[in-house]
Amino acid sequence: MPRGLELLIAQTILQGFDAQYGRFLEVTSGAQQRFEQADWHAVQQAMKSRIHLYDHHVGLVVEQLRCITDGKSTDANFLLRVKEHYTRLLPDYPRFEIAESFFNSVYCRLFDHRSLTPERLFIFSSQPERRFRTIPRPLAKDFFPDHGWEPLLMRILSDLPLRLPWLNKRRDIRYIIAYLAEALGEDALPRCHVQVANELFYRNKAAWLVGKLTTPDGTLPFLLPIHRTDEGELFVDTCLTTTAEASIVFGFARSYFMVYAPLPAALVEWLREILPGKTTAELYMAIGCQKHAKTESYREYLCYLAESDEKFIEAPGIRGMVMLVFTLPGFDRVFKIIKDKFAPQKEMSAAHVRACYQLVKEHDRVGRMADTQEFENFVLDKRQIDPALMALLRQEAPEKITDLGEQIVIRHLYIERRMVPLNIWLEQVEGQQLRDAIEEYGNAIRQLAAANIFPGDMLFKNFGVTRHGRVVFYDYDEICYMTEVNFRDIPPARYPEDELASEPWYSVSPGDVFPEEFRHWLCADPRIGPLFEEMHADLFRADYWRALQTRIKEGHVEDVYAYRRRQRFSVRYGAISSTVNSS
Known part of the structure; x- marks a missing residue:
């Protein structure tokens, strides 16, 4: 290769990242208009x-790069020089950390995820940790209650870039103050102040005001989800001030x-204080x-x-028919491999399973489906693998394992947040915890269905419980759109013998x-059946599911709340409006 080509390649990669992030910001900047116009389908498409x-x-x-190099192969020294030139471009670059990840992605695409070494890739950052140059403009603005909390909140809400009128701004301010007085105490409020991010955080059908509430005892989150009515008027739906709620x-x-x-690095650092x-x-x-995020993970x-x-061990829980799941005992993530052969009742391909995981990545997860990171050619040291797990890997996924002597390479896997399997959780809890878990499970099913997702396999083992007690779906091999399912009532038996027959x-x-049929496996436990019948009996009716399908087909996009219904101001303090948008 001619000298000087290394710098050209490095510059080409960085320019490519510039183009990508420019488009990323362009799509993001349209969020305000999509919210103001209530174009919820455009929100989903933009995502x-x-x-x-x-x-x-x-x-x-x-x-x-293939055009620049004319398809010629490159030696190791050439690649090292490319990385050296790229590293020299980063000290004054505002998004250096993501630019390094982009370099890694280009390298992996060029070399089919092989020879992934620290010399060739930014396995760790080349720049000092959390390094910042001068920020062109502040990320947030401070507000102090010099004249009381009502004018402070009026300034905050009036400063927002949203161009829609307010339904009743003064009422929302009274609600916020009433909540803060309950949460912090009226005596503490005069000694508190708020710092608010300049940019709103848009998701689903809400624009979130994200801030920090500084109190005499420390800094708390200050989150206000702003919604719009069908008539295009704004209202604050609640106020959240705990780290658990923010999490x-x-x-x-x-x-x-x-x-x-x-x-982005500056924003991440700013958020860290309220999301410890x-x-x-x-x-x-x-x-x-x-x-x-995958790089950081x-x-x-x-x-x-x-x-x-x-040592890596098989993850606790019922062994899957499609996925082999393992973990490190103290690590908060699990590793999931698609098996070479599935159980006979799983009539699908590995390509179908990967497509299901991609569907989840792109769809609105409504707080009920775990995100995943996908890896190729993942290397593990044999000495860190429990012998029982090694035997299981060789038994269930030999085609995806390459033996390198002291290491193995797993051709493809997913990494996902570790949770307590719901079936194990239900065995361990009683009383209110059991009731809460069943309520959460049913709510998860409802919210997934309203978002046009049918889990397919609804067994408890396919759901997990987070550290906040939320129930989340994590087994995606049978997932499909609600609109693809034919929900039917079981016809009446023709003869008494029909109900005793082994075939329908x-x-x-x-x-x-x-x-x-859901009732047979969801209500078999006598502790669970009565709770399910009390809270979620409609899930056993085909007409419930068909009604949801009708709403989806008519174009309705349901509201998704990241907090309990009882926390909404409309429930806590009184009705907001009969015209709150649900379409």
């Missing part, structure tokens, strides 16, 4: 298209926020930088591995689902 931008631009750069809002089972972030339980990977994920995994002498007395076609 999908923004996810695809990264891989699309990686592909464009790869094609450019759920920014949770791993939710869609990514649309927030304009030309300096979130890792760097989770914060980048929440603001839509999912590919860099891998770094977190490597750091944990370096400090641990644990009625025809069953592909796509047919009989909700009455």
Whole structure:
């Protein structure tokens, strides 16, 4: 290769990333207009298209590089020089951390995810940790209650960029003050102040005001979800001020926020104070930088591995028919491999399973489906693998395993947040905890269905319980759109003998689902059956599911709340409006 080509290649990669992030910001900046116009279908489409931008631009750069090199192979020294030139371009670059991830992605695409070494890739960042240059403009603005909390909140709400009128701004302010007085105490309020992010965080049908509430005892989140009525008038739906509530809002089972972030590292650092339980990977994920979040997730995994002498073991729970799942005992994530052969009753291909996982990545997860990171050629040291797990890997996925002597390479896997399997949780809890779990499970099913997702396999083992007690779906191999399912009532038996027969007395076609049958496996436990019948009996009726299908087909997009119904101001303090948007 001619000298000087290394710099050209480095510049081409960085220019490609510039183009990608420019389009990312462009799509993000349209969030305000989509919200103001209540164009909820455009919201969903923008979410999908923004996810695809990264891989699309990686592909464009790869094609450019193949033209530049004329398809000739490159030696190791040449590649090292390319990385050196690229590293020199980053010290004054505002998005250096994601630019490194983009470089990694281009390299992996060019070399089919092989030879992934620290010399060739940015396994860890080349720049000092959390390095910032001067920020062109502040990320947030401070508000002090010099003249009381009512004028303070009036300034905050009046400063918002939203161009819609308010339904009743003064009433919302009274609600916020009433809530803060309950949560903090009236005596503490005069000694508190608020810092509010300049940019709104858009997701689903809400525009979130995200801020920090500084109190005499420390800093708390200050979150206001702003909605619009059918008539296009704004209202604040609630106020959230605990780290647990904020963690759920920014949770791993939710869609990514649309927030304009030309300096994502600075925004992540600003958010860290009100989301102390979130890792760097989770914060980048929440603001839509999912590919860099994957880089950070891998770094977190490597750091944990370096400090641990644990061995990989099969994950607790009922063994899957499609996926082999393993973990490290103290690590908060699981590793999922698609088996080479599935159980006989699972009539599907590995390609179908991967398509299901991609569907979840692109769809609105409504806080009920766990996000995943996808990896290829994942290397594990044999000494860190429990012998029982190694035997299981060789038995269930030999075609996906390459033996390198002291290491193995897994051709493809997913990494996902670890949860307590719901079936195990239900065995361990009683009383109110059991009731809460069953309520959560039913709510998860309802919210998934309203978002046009049918889980397929609704067994408790396919759901997990988060550290906040939320029930989240995580087994996607039978997932499909609600609109693809034919929900049927079981026809009456022709004769008494029909109900005792081993085969049904009625025809069953592909796509047919009989909700009455759910009762057999969801209510078998005598502790659970009565609770289910009390709270979720409608899930056993085909007409309930058909009614949801009708709403979906008519174009309705349901509201998705990242908090309990009882926390809404309309429930806590009185009705807001009979015209709150649900279409």
